Amino acid sequence: MTDGARAPEDETPPSDRTPPARGVRVPVADLLPGQTRVFTFDEDGWEQSAFVVHHEGALRVFVNRCPHVPYTLDFGDGELMSPDRRTLVCANHGARFDPATGRCTAGPPIGRALTALAFTRDGDDVMVDVAPHTDGI
């Protein structure tokens, strides 16, 4: 507004308002098999890290937080895969995770799993649902 007039207040009752979108758009068109893409999102004012992994023709999205100790799997360098690009690795204590399921297959948190995030494909991107999760992390 350039004439100093204020925009009208939203008179919609709070209970009728659509909740804010909690999706994060992540480009994946150039993500090759065995590659990952780290992204961040806000969770209650805290920056959180997550990543998309391309594994055996499918995409998966996980919170970038180890179930052993709640550190990111990488040291901030985005390096999440084993040298053969078939396994996710935690840089902290060497735990290995199946990229298809997020389940730990070796290391301290064996039997536990990374937290998966739901997503939908939207052209060259994925829209990741980063709504708060309650699965113990």
Ligand code: FES
């Ligand atoms: S923090 Fe990941 S294996 Fe210990």
